Amino acid sequence: MLGVYVHLPFCPYLCPYCDFAKWPMRATSARRYLDALYAEIEREWPAPAATVYLGGGTPNAYDAPAIAQLLARVRARFPGAGELSIEINPELVRAGDFPIYREAGITRISIGVQSFVAGEIETLGRKHTAAQIEEVVALARAARLPSVSLDLMFAVPGQNAQSWRRSLSAAIALDVDHVSAYGLTVEEGTPYAAWRARAPDVFFDDAREAELYALAIELLAAAGYEQYEISNFARPGHRCAHNLNYWANGEYAGLGVGAASYREGVRSLHTRSLEEYAAAALAGRPIPSEAERLEGRRRAGEAMMLALRTAQGVGLSEFKERYGIDVMTDYAPVVARFARTGLLERIGDTVRLTQRGRFLANDVCGAFLTFE
Numbered sequence: 001m002l003g004v005y006v007h008l009p010f011c012p013y014l015c016p017y018c019d020f021a022k023w024p025m026r027a028t029s030a031r032r033y034l035d036a037l038y039a040e041i042e043r044e045w046p047a048p049a050a051t052v053y054l055g056g057g058t059p060n061a062y063d064a065p066a067i068a069q070l071l072a073r074v075r076a077r078f079p080g081a082g083e084l085s086i087e088i089n090p091e092l093v094r095a096g097d098f099p100i101y102r103e104a105g106i107t108r109i110s111i112g113v114q115s116f117v118a119g120e121i122e123t124l125g126r127k128h129t130a131a132q133i134e135e136v137v138a139l140a141r142a143a144r145l146p147s148v149s150l151d152l153m154f155a156v157p158g159q160n161a162q163s164w165r166r167s168l169s170a171a172i173a174l175d176v177d178h179v180s181a182y183g184l185t186v187e188e189g190t191p192y193a194a195w196r197a198r199a200p201d202v203f204f205d206d207a208r209e210a211e212l213y214a215l216a217i218e219l220l221a222a223a224g225y226e227q228y229e230i231s232n233f234a235r236p237g238h239r240c241a242h243n244l245n246y247w248a249n250g251e252y253a254g255l256g257v258g259a260a261s262y263r264e265g266v267r268s269l270h271t272r273s274l275e276e277y278a279a280a281a282l283a284g285r286p287i288p289s290e291a292e293r294l295e296g297r298r299r300a301g302e303a304m305m306l307a308l309r310t311a312q313g314v315g316l317s318e319f320k321e322r323y324g325i326d327v328m329t330d331y332a333p334v335v336a337r338f339a340r341t342g343l344l345e346r347i348g349d350t351v352r353l354t355q356r357g358r359f360l361a362n363d364v365c366g367a368f369l370t371f372e
């Protein structure tokens with residue numbers, strides 16, 4: 001199956017922790033960017049797709065008719081998708097947006113909430129209110145959008161178990177279909193990195209962060225959400241198929257500035273320069289990109305790393321068939337080390353992280369990636 005990702009990089013303001021390819025919304029650049037995207041889409045070889053995902057940036061910095069037009073173009077090139085998602089920023093939602101999204105085929109909205117607590121929302125540089133989030137979920141339900149997801153963030157400076165519980169409980173009370181809960185990562189070069197250099201104690205250490213992660217797992221499980229990936233929780237029937245395809249090491253086509261693709265064993269990454277991207281796309285030149293072919297042990301290591309993120313883990317027979325690697329033999333020292341320390345378990349034909357292993361997933365996954 002093929003997943004199609006479309007990057008819409010404009011935001012109404014820039015959050016100080018963010019490391020994505022994004023720019024402040026300016027009408028002229030946003031219009032030119034859409035033209036560039038259309039030009040790139042027209043050059044794509046038509047192929048059936050299983051999922052389409054509009055991410056950003058803030059896709060709904062564009063108005064709903066522009067989103068509908070873009071989706072129509074994407075779907076003409078990549079027909080057949082059963083799941084069409086859009087990331088949205090709650091305070092930009094206008095009353096009539098969701099019926100237009102629904103009409104355009106969107107089946108899933110992912111709302112960038114991060115927190116329901118006013119002080120944390122401010123610390124993160126976001127501008128919405130808890131009331132706006134509730135309103136957006138109600139609008140999505142009224143428009144009968146099949147899946148509503150919220151993104152939440154923990155280990156935010158100033159947060160504690162009580163305030164994190166408030167955000168989780170608020171999400172659960174809204175009865176959303178899916179919750180993504182990510183720990184804050186401080187990326188080099190962002191204003192948050194400078195803040196951490198000045199005031200390291202404001203930021204969470206691993207142990208305190210793990211306490212908040214444990215609280216998320218506990219509360220979401222009690223409310224009937226299945227943890228189907230390290231950071232993702234879904235009610236039955238609401239897993240994100242687009243992301244599941246990434247974790248299954250499936251193929252995806254990335255359109256737009258900074259977008260990544262993985263097709264026929266080659267991973268490529270478009271330039272992160274908005275000007276370079278737009279100029280090349282509009283002139284009909286190849287988009288400047290970096291590409292590498294993933295082969296052999298490297299390809300298998302990536303696949304292990306991705307599959308271990310999921311609750312399902314790695315299917316041993318299927319893995320051997322697909323990559324020619326016998327996990328229990330070829331990765332024997334790594335498997336033995338993490339099985340001994342209780343982070344990895346084998347159940348029948350599957351190897352997966354234990355509940356404890358989920359807290360140290362980066363260490364375990366990284367070891368498979370770098371094992372020679």
Ligand code: SF4
Binds near residue numbers: 011056
């Ligand atoms: S809205 Fe999202 S993409 Fe835009 S700056 Fe904030 S975190 Fe980054």
